[in-house]
Amino acid sequence: MTALIIIGVIILIIIVVKGNKKPTRQEAIYTNLKIRQKSEKEIHDELVQNLVKNIKIAVTTSNGTSSYNDDSIIDVTDQTYNINSNNHLKKYSSGVPYWSHRYVYSYSELNSTSDEQEKFYCIFKINFLNGTYFDLEGNMNYAFILLFDLLNEYDDHKSISKLESQLKILGEFYPKTKSYCISFLIDKMELGGYSDDVLRLRTEDRFSYQNYNSDYDYDYWRLGSKYKSKLNLSEEQVILLNKINYPSNNFCSIEFCCLEVLKLYVDVIQELKSKYKSDGTTIEKEFLFIADVIARKHFRYRNGSQNYKYCIESTTNEFYSIIFKYCENAVREFYGHKRKLNTDIYHTNEEAKTEVESKITLKVSELLSTLISKIIHPDEATEIELNSQTTSRWKLKFEELTTNYKINPKEFVESIIELGKLNKKNPSIENIFFEASKFIAKHDKVSSLTLYIHYLHHDIKSVTFDNKQLTKTIQKGLFKTNEQIQDFEQIVNEFISDKNLDKALKAVVKVYEVKRKKIQLDRTTIKEVQAQHSGTVELLNEYLRDDFEDENDTIQNQEINSEEIMIEIIQKNDESHQSPFLPKLSLNQIQISILELFYKNNFSILQSEIEEFAKSKGVFKNQVIESVNETCYEVLDDVLIEEEDDYYSIIPEYFQKISTK
Template sequence: MTIVIIILIIIVLASVGKKKPEPKKVNYYDIAKNQRTNQVSSINRTHTINVSVTRSGSKNDDSIIDVGSQSHRIDSDYGLESKVPYWSHSYVYSYSEINYATSNQKKFYQYYKTQFLNGQFLDLEGNTNYAFILLFDLLNEFDQHKKVAQLESQLEILGNHYPKTKTYTINFLIKKMEQVGDTDGVARLREDHYDYQYTQVNYSTFEWRNKYKKILNLTKDETNVLDKIWYSSNNFVNIEYCSIEIIKLYLATMKNLEQIYIDNNSSIEKEFDEIADVVVRKHFRYRKGSNNYKHAMHSCENEFHTNIFKFCENTVREHFGHKRKITIDPYASSLEAKEEFETKLINKVAQIHLELISKINLPDEETEIKLNIQNTTRWKTKFEEISSNFNNNSKEFMDQIIELGKLNKENPSVENIFFEASKFIAKYNQETALLLYIHYLYHDLKSVTFDNKQLTKTIQKSLFKNDEQVEGFQAIVNDFINDKDFEKAINSVPQLYAVKRKKIQLDKSLIKEVQQQHSGTVELLNEYLKDDSSEDLDDKIKIEEQIEINIVQSNEEHTISIYSKELLFKPIHTSTLETFAKNNFSILQSEFETFAKSKGAFKNQLIENINEICFESLDDLLIEEDEAYYTINQDYYQKLLA
């Protein structure tokens, strides 16, 4: 019996030695499935295996991965590593594009998606099609689960790790929010996307941090603090002076915040971890200990620093008189997470800024000019300050207004400064009012559209004593519009108020003789010798009945419409669009309502009419709401021009 067993063993061993082993077949889908069920432990992640592609059956079947000719190290973060299947770059418009992928590409995509959902982010080696397919895949899944917070978190992670998708993720997220009626989320994203775009710093492209590390000569500790924020880009931060003041405030804020925590026997790391734990569990709804939880906890620290930086920016904006602010309400979907974030972090930062705000430098002249371009109504704050401090010194007032005009020389609404100043000073000094009105016309003539605003009849009555002065000023204005000679117009204004007296030559002897003969003649002579006051009074009575300056514009170039003839705009429509253009295509809703009333229209009806006229050309709305503003897409506006 023993001999038989030995013989059988020898035969089996001999047959095994002759037979080639079957190639071990592994595909991406199986790996993903095993990882999902925690059955991947049988694969040794610390050794090198040979991988080669073997085609089985069909000629086009690239899905089989065999142990064979090529050597690749298995990475503990990426699972079984194989060269990413090449996918020639193309524009991906929907998830259905996956149908045009090869079998190998489809298998890899399933593996890539599983890794992504488990918090592992593969290097796609430039094959961005996979990332865009995942984008549309996540959007399709949202249509089933309808969880906005989940989609927002997924798309934010996708955009951060695969930056080419960033812009698209924001736009698609806004559309999905609109579909489910999340108006608060839409408003928040539009505000952030309008003024803020985040990407992790790319030194070769932006060199943003390095630039300010050198300019501010930061210490190592300050550099480490600055490294915790993401690169931020918006019109305000892109002004170097503003960016410097924000960074200085941010560094000072973090130093003070750290001291507050230390005084309470804590630290920034401990406090941030506690806040992040609540945010991740309550806002993102991730289970504690899960891969998503761990990843979100790690990313929350940078997010906290970024929000503090945004808060610092808002403080600098307010100090600089810049109305538009950045929205800081990242966890609005969870009351508990929002309270935790605000109580333990934002409220403390606000208290710190009450002490630090006085140390923020005011903008220099160059920065003032740039800020006034961005915010076309910013001048109003300074104008109110000048008006409030007026002390009956008309010359000083005019000098201050001219200086304010210089700081707004690039502002398309600069003429409004001088028009409002003319109205204000009219009740104090007539000559100064007319000089400022000439300044208004000077800038109005240089603008895109000649508005030719008129002073009210009430103001005109206070400026002129008689018809002669009215006609004189009207002649000055009309000449200026025709010849554009600013100095000539300015020098002509004082002559309107020069004292003009009648020159009468009298023969005293004759007067005496006549006085003796005709005493009644004396009364007649006295009438001739009277001052002009009675004539002025008569003229003024006539003016009180009706007065208006009729400014004639002979230059026809200003009357030609700048808009396409196909657009059937009425004067009120063109006036509305020109107002938007002068206000950098963004107007406060309250201000627009005032404008509409001045034209005898309702704001909503006016906007609807314009949008309706333009819709066929644009296939979209021209004027849209943006929180407290009405805005116009500048690309759309350009399409309206002739």
């Protein structure tokens, strides 16, 4: 009886204490959901069982001579009791670089930090992955950057257990990230079809993924709340966008792109609601109907069971995420961004797949075909960022310029130079000028040579000086005389040495200037001299040959036929032929070439392009990939080139480890 009285008093204290605390929005939603799912008797029985199981009572004998004290007991008093869960954090010897508090939405925000902050983050991450956890001294931005970094890496390794382990540790040692770690983990699990893991995680941490951090408001961190003012959103639109996690990918890290995706998504949902309304239904009813089919037919959950209810809730949220992906892919395509998000539906049941396709994806695709015209074209800053992410994106604009060429070489050159400015962060920028030089050669000689000098200018500044020849076969008529060839060869040679772009461009114009010089020749006298000094003439011919050579370069030209000339510039400097990678790797030329190909394509290349490259070198695709991975494994202790869908990719940090530059 005494025990029951004690329990009753404790319940009363808890009710009074909780009654004075205003619940968060997430707590209220969660509580309402649970109330709907359980009867009052079930709630009462569960509460009593938890109290009996968890409450510990200090027992003292009647004479007070002995007692049992448990340090884990926390008395309900008006005093605070601090629980230190971070007692294993290690102090960073040099001191953590200060980073003022801000809301971090993607890994790319590390790009706006100082060199000192970026350097510390790299040290922080490496130590975290190796089991050493630094005290961040309140600079929690580093922990949130790491959260997005780990999420990005998951998209490559696809191991949900590895991600769960990493985020669990991150949330344990840096508690302010915990609710977000769990929220993002649940989203990844739902998208990957790990429904049982989602149920387990929500059961284990059903309160911890709510907002319990005063420093990081959960709703503020959502898309709708963040962009409410900027996009002039209604309360309904804010709630709609808050269903979507901030997309942690490179494309949406560009805010301009993200905003256009959000606007398109809001418009699509609005139009979808109108379509459903015209059919005599609502979006909520349709989503609930499809979710019910998936829960019963795909997962075989019993209607009304706990698993069934969780599946209905998570699947409904997944529909919004899928629609958002379709919108993002539409904007990516409109902006010429090569890579697309995976929108495949993992449900294997045919009826479930049919319902999703007919009632959601097909309707969304139809709407996107008309609404995409409302998208705003990228501004200059966005173009630069997009070109750095998709290194072949320039080809779209280049094709437009060549297709619409109006026999105006000056305008064409200016357009190519402007295109180059928009690709200043693109490691393949030199290819723009090389292809432009080849194209305009048929129309204007000076423009062709001018663009070739621009090609050399960017090629010299790149990681590897490819030194492509002035087109392997120069179009007929580009050079009419050997003197013109030698003049241009001299310009190229001097430019490679002094790298003076303005000087080289001014010199190009003079290649085709007519050099007039009147000479009166006595042919009879010439023939007599030739007969007397035939040996001397041969020696002079040797000195006056078309080739050029100095201490740095040898330039040779050869007439292939009446229409083609080959120009070859051979650098004597041995340094230009040294491998840009660690000497101990002993990479051969094919391996070096394929690694340089990855660099120029932003570390991600289509498998078909690798296969084409391998064929050109007379090797098999898998053979060259495996040889590179095997050679680099001892240095990296990991695979360098990884396969991802239709692409091969390299982690930039791994590339830096094997590079000497």
